[in-house]
Amino acid sequence: MTEERPLRADARRNRERLVEAARTVFAARGLDAPLEDIARQAGVSIGTLYNRFPTRDALIDAACADQVAATAAIAAQALSYDDAWEGFVHFVTRICDLQAADRGYRDLTGRTVRHSAQTRAALRDGYRQMLRIVRRAQRAGALRADVTLADLAFVFWGHAATVAATTGIGTHARHRHLALMLDGLRAEGAHPLPAPPLSPAEVDRALGGCD
Amino acid sequence: MTEERPLRADARRNRERLVEAARTVFAARGLDAPLEDIARQAGVSIGTLYNRFPTRDALIDAACADQVAATAAIAAQALSYDDAWEGFVHFVTRICDLQAADRGYRDLTGRTVRHSAQTRAALRDGYRQMLRIVRRAQRAGALRADVTLADLAFVFWGHAATVAATTGIGTHARHRHLALMLDGLRAEGAHPLPAPPLSPAEVDRALGGCD
DNA sequence: GCCTAACTTGAGACAACACTCAACTTATTG
DNA sequence: CAATAAGTTGAGTGTTGTCTCAAGTTAGGC
Numbered sequence: 147m148t149e150e151r152p153l154r155a156d157a158r159r160n161r162e163r164l165v166e167a168a169r170t171v172f173a174a175r176g177l178d179a180p181l182e183d184i185a186r187q188a189g190v191s192i193g194t195l196y197n198r199f200p201t202r203d204a205l206i207d208a209a210c211a212d213q214v215a216a217t218a219a220i221a222a223q224a225l226s227y228d229d230a231w232e233g234f235v236h237f238v239t240r241i242c243d244l245q246a247a248d249r250g251y252r253d254l255t256g257r258t259v260r261h262s263a264q265t266r267a268a269l270r271d272g273y274r275q276m277l278r279i280v281r282r283a284q285r286a287g288a289l290r291a292d293v294t295l296a297d298l299a300f301v302f303w304g305h306a307a308t309v310a311a312t313t314g315i316g317t318h319a320r321h322r323h324l325a326l327m328l329d330g331l332r333a334e335g336a337h338p339l340p341a342p343p344l345s346p347a348e349v350d351r352a353l354g355g356c357d
Numbered sequence: 358m359t360e361e362r363p364l365r366a367d368a369r370r371n372r373e374r375l376v377e378a379a380r381t382v383f384a385a386r387g388l389d390a391p392l393e394d395i396a397r398q399a400g401v402s403i404g405t406l407y408n409r410f411p412t413r414d415a416l417i418d419a420a421c422a423d424q425v426a427a428t429a430a431i432a433a434q435a436l437s438y439d440d441a442w443e444g445f446v447h448f449v450t451r452i453c454d455l456q457a458a459d460r461g462y463r464d465l466t467g468r469t470v471r472h473s474a475q476t477r478a479a480l481r482d483g484y485r486q487m488l489r490i491v492r493r494a495q496r497a498g499a500l501r502a503d504v505t506l507a508d509l510a511f512v513f514w515g516h517a518a519t520v521a522a523t524t525g526i527g528t529h530a531r532h533r534h535l536a537l538m539l540d541g542l543r544a545e546g547a548h549p550l551p552a553p554p555l556s557p558a559e560v561d562r563a564l565g566g567c568d
Numbered sequence: 569g570c571c572t573a574a575c576t577t578g579a580g581a582c583a584a585c586a587c588t589c590a591a592c593t594t595a596t597t598g
Numbered sequence: 599c600a601a602t603a604a605g606t607t608g609a610g611t612g613t614t615g616t617c618t619c620a621a622g623t624t625a626g627g628c
Contacts, residue, residue, distance in 0.1 A: 304515025
């Protein structure tokens with residue numbers, strides 16, 4: 147499907163510059179930032195941007211590769227903790243730090259992006275790791291048994307909203323939000339949940355995922 | 358300040374229609390909905406809309422009067438519960454129901470609206486009541502003692518985000534999100550919070566409030 | 569060094585919205 | 599039933615952003 151015709155040297159260089167510029171601009175102004183701004187930042191014309199990336203999603207996909215990798219790295223770190231709950235907290239906390247540092251990353255969870263097969267595979271891997279983090283913390287009796295990987299979405303959607311509302315005010319708000327949410331996820335003192343979790347298919351739809 | 362010159366009969370009628378149309382359109386499509394759509398829905402020209410409401414905020418302010426009243430009513434109900442925690446849960450739950458039913462209401466918490474003096478007074482009253490709900494639940498030992506009225510913002514911002522992500526999928530997601538958050542707010546099994554709460558001034562800024 | 573396919577360029581066509589104003593219409597009042 | 603102040607109208611202007619394409623430029627094989 148991806149006809150891998152090699153790019154000419156200048157085209158490749160421009161592609162790099164565009165991805166780099168996209169990272170910067172997306173991080174600062176979100177995934178809806180004007181494409182012209184990205185082209186300008188890359189020192190390239192808008193036409194070239196469209197030559198390299200025919201759709202916004204293609205550019206987003208290229209620009210988010212780093213973040214997907216970073217997410218996987220965080221998950222790996224989490225699994226290396228001796229204490230399962232500490233590992234879980236590490237994972238959630240670091241992801242939230244990424245959200246706070248990068249508006250594009252934040253937007254990613256709330257938007258339907260048509261990702262490349264490569265990114266989709268990486269994401270699937272990430273989910274698998276996250277599943278292990280969750281299961282391990284549950285087996286240790288620290289994370290409440292009635293939650294699902296899907297319930298982590300609430301943590302991330304919620305935290306992203308608090309970051310959006312409080313950027314420029316300080317980090318204490320988001321730290322508190324997260325701490326409260328984590329207390330709600332502890333097995334200790336958990337009250338029965340009133341509704342079933344999102345099914346994997348529903349999560350996909352909600353993430354705007356790979357439909 | 359508000360020169361209360363009485364409107365002509367047709368102008369008053371149009372004003373009513375516009376407010377009604379705004380309620381409908383804002384509820385369905387959010388506070389950023391095109392003003393032309395509202396004018397059309399009201400059966401009135403765009404010029405008339407601008408005659409009646411010189412700014413979008415003026416229209417939002419007029420359209421949200423009902424919701425502000427509804428919020429106050431919910432708070433009053435909450436205070437009438439015998440059980441303080443049940444009252445607290447009632448309040449939070451009903452507000453979240455409003456969020457789920459009305460996209461405009463959801464947007465309201467995340468946007469800077471220049472409200473009329475009247476609305477501002479109503480909001481201040483609402484906060485006072487919310488403060489009583491929180492204090493009462495804390496005095497009863499059910500709500501953790503280290504949270505503040507300001508921390509409720511996390512519940513509402515977070516829930517709104519989950520609603521945004523899962524509209525069209527079902528209500529179970531938001532119910533779960535809320536239940537987890539409520540478990541995090543219980544005094545029972547609370548772990549110390551890592552950061553100070555938002556000060557009232559910071560909340561105002563974050564709500565985009567009355568700066 | 570020349571040729572050609574591969575790239576780049578940026579002006580311009582489109583589209584969506586906000587907002588204005590001169591020309592018309594209508595409610596009110598004496 | 600004027601006279602007129604108050605109100606309505608919608609075409610027009612400005613802005614911001616997306617996306618295209620004909621004309622010009624350049625990399626790289628021969």
